[in-house]
Amino acid sequence: MNGVISDTADAYRLRIVHIAVPQLVGAVGIVLGTLVYGRGWYAVVMVVAVALVSGMVSTIGAVASVSALLLLLYCIIGAGLPLPAPWWLPPALMTGGGLLVLLLTLLAWPLRAGRPERASVARAYRAVADLLAACGDPDRYVGLRFDVTQALYLRPARVPPGPPPRPDPGADAAARPAERAHHDRRRGAGGALRGPADAARGPGDDPPAGRRRRDRPRGPRHVPTLPPAATSQARAVDHAVRHAVEVVSTPGTGPSPVDDRLGVQATLRGRAAHAVRNVVLCICSWRYGPRLAICVALAQILVSVIAVPRSYWVALTVAFVLKPDFGSVFSRALLRALGTVVGLVLAAAVLTEVPIGWWDVLVMAVLAPLIPVLTPRGYGYQTAVITPMVLLLIDILTHQGTALVLPRFLDSLTGCAIALIAGYLLWPETWHTRVGHRLATAVANTATYVDTAFAPGTDAVTRARARHRLYRDLAKIRTEFQRALTEPPPMGRRAAAWWPVVVAVERIVDATTAARVRVCHGAAPPPRAEIHQLSAQLRALADRVRATESLNDAPPDLPDPGPGLLEPLRQEVATATALMAPR
Secondary structure (H helix, E strand, O other): OHHHHHOOOOOHHHHHHHHHHHHHHHHHHHHHHHHOOOOOHHHHHHHHHHHHHHHHHOOOOHHHHHHHHHHHHHHHHHHHOOOOOOOOHHHHHHHHHHHHHHHHHHOOHHHHOOHHHHHHHHHHHHHHHHHHHOOOOHHHHHHHHHHHHHHHHHHHHOOOOOOOOOOOHHHHHOHHHHHHHHHHHHHOOOHHHHHHHHHHHOHHHOOHHHOOHHHOOOOOOOOOOOOOOOOHHHHHHHHHHHHHHHHHHOOOOOOOOOOOOOOOOOOHHHHHHHHHHHHHHOHHHHHHHHHHHHHHHHHHHHHHHOOOOOOHHHHHHHHHHOOHHHOOHHHHHHHHHHHHHHHHHHHHHHHHHOOOOHHHHHHHHHHOOHHHHHHHHOHHHHHHHHHHHHHHHHHHHHOOHHHHHHHHHHHHHHHHHHHHHHHHHOOHHHHOOOHHHHHHHHHHHHHHHHHHHOOOOOOHHHHHHHHHHHHHHHHHHHHHHHHHHOOOOOHHHHHHHOHHHHHHHHHHHHHHHHHHHHHHOOOOOOOHHHHHHHHHHHHHHHHHHHHOOOOOOOOOOOOOOOOOOOHHHHHHHHHHHHHOOOO
16 A cells, blocks of 8 residues: 555656655664564654654655655554564565565556656646747736746656666757747747747647657658747747757757756765755754654653553554645644544445455455545545555454444544644744745745856856756745645735745746847847846845745836846846835
8 A cells, every 4th residue: 555655756767766665664664663562661762763763854855755754654553553473574564565566567667668758758848838829828828837847847856866867858958948938928929939839749749759769760850840930039939949859859869969958867875965964954854853753752652641542543643644745734634634534434334334354355456446546636535545444454453343443533633633733833833834935045046047047158057957946946936835825824825925926936037047048049148247236136135035924915016127138137026026025
């Protein structure tokens, strides 16, 4: 079950990591828990220590977060549930289940090798083509712009860990038409871009990068006929589309040199050192780790003082709910409670009517496929399916039947209450949205990009990495904004008030990109003094965003930008600064 839930990647090499690593780390957790089973307060100390490590490690990334969660869950199970001897059998069985999922996953690899990666690149091209076609529609452009940001941000994140892979030039080439779209949005060239946008889609609405390998010609692909480029905007799009088609159509690594690739990944040792630094020095790890440890300690102390059947369920619920990187803690607690109620009703019906034996196998065969189907729909749906499955598995061992339902209900509510009170309401940081902090980081990185994009002698890889950092920042801003909207009042209202500033920061990034495109197509670079002045304004704006709590609803009208290269960017900075003015 955990192997299926952990299988969240598309590329097969990434799926190996997403499935195998959490199962192996979970095996370590169950060994640690088994060592202290039945040893009273030693078990409490062990579980709390693992909770602290789990919370801090969760801030590294997605795989680390799931692995840390399973480390804590299995440690709680091992410390609170008598498991069969010898000591190595439970971790072997747990790991064996995960490896079975991995084996079934890899059966299709020889037939679908590379297809998920190409599909990811194809989605990026489709998003860029839609953005180009929407340059004349401001309302539609704002929504599609986020789709492009997500596509270009998620695409490099799909590169698997391990030895440095060969860069995917087709994927990096997708960023060029997106840059031109930002340029054309600034220049007001909407309708004229439908031809290049259609050309970017390729024949049959299927971008060249998304085609299957056997469908690709062995020689260079003919560049599609594009409309005549009558304006500077159209010439920019024409150049971008031709570059993309040339890259994805040429055998090997594409045209040489591919001047916008992000470069190869760091070594495994370098990434490990970077992860350790993040855990030790990042304030996020010290913000979440102790909070999780305190809540788990309260759960363990409670069940140690008060006799609670299946006491480990309380700490398990705390660990599941108190995961800020999985969404709002408040929402997860409510969804956990509602999903548990629905799941218990279903479990009670099954435990009452279905006899133990082969009928359980049939019920499992019906419930199990619902986990991957319903998990993307929300945490409540996932809980409603997992709850009856877990109770059926426990009933096979204990033969307690419906006597399992009430303890599970009480323990889940107790765990949700601990997570809500001790892990959410009593922490002042949860009363404030972090949208402003994310915005400030994006504005500060935009200042760095301004210095990098227009500095003479800056290599293309450095500019590409700075640009990708901006895409990452914008994607995180939208994610944090959507998460904050699900928080209860007044936090949800405070988050909604940040929406104009979110759009303003995205327009700042667009204006910076458009200015860089103009320089690439012959415009004179701005003077160094102007660059330094504007980057200083951006850094001052970042400081103001970071320090602002209340926002101004109505920014003043600003004059149209002048003819200077950086005047549109300066105007967007002025607009964002006006939004940050006190009420």
